Amino acid sequence: MKTRVISGLCMVPFALILFAGGKVLVAACAILTAVAMHEFLTGFKHMGVKPAFAVAYASLFALYAINLFADRAENYLAWVFASVLASLLILFDIEKRQLQDALATMAGVLYVGFFAFHIVKVEQTGEFEILIWLIFITAFGTDIMAYFSGYLFGKHKLCEKISPKKTIEGSIGGILGSVAFAVLFSYFSHRIILFTALYSGCWAASYLSLATLRHLYLSVKWELRIMGN
DSSP: OHHHHHHHHHHHHHHHHHHHOHHHHHHHHHHHHHHHHHHHHHHHHHTTOOOOHHHHHHHHHHHHHHHHHOOOHHHHHHHHHHHHHHHHHGGGOTTTOOHHHHHHHHIIIIIIIIHHHHHHHHHTTSTTTTHHHHHHHHHHHHHHHHHHHHHHHOOSEEETTTEEEEEHHHHHHHHHHHHHHHHHHHHHHSSSOHHHHHHHHHHHHHHHHHHHHHHHHHHHHHHHHHHHO
């Protein structure tokens, strides 16, 4: 419970950033994404993989530069191509690099950098910028309701080897909670149709549950690797 309260308080500054929007949001997302990308790639480094940090940072910088100075769809497509190509080019250092190094670099750029960047793009849609709140409301609803559902009703383990405390009941509660929060947001905002809210809440909760398990799996692998060394 204490951890959940602290996590909630940590979201207060980011809520203020969301209210500010604009360049403040762009700068905050760029900084936080760079930190997240560093942690993500460092985890692979602990597993013996050698991602190209410089390529990842350069790709992230280029992505936000495009957003600020050349915000066109074709430029983003070119960015994806260039980022993948740059990640593969490190393989020419045959003696020091292997395929997993390139794949880890791509994962950091596309999974961490590009996905997080969509927070900025949603805010820049103009008429539908309010949807940015739906991203965080569904995430908050999933986390809180999964915790309490698991705490009160959890009996069947979801994936005990990866996360001993996560339960099937908690996962279902998280999905229902996300949908409920999304529907309430739809009702009070008057900007989102009910079907969109239901779909968004269900999809977001399902993705977050799978993403959490994936992150926990990687954490377990990283810790085992560190202990083995």
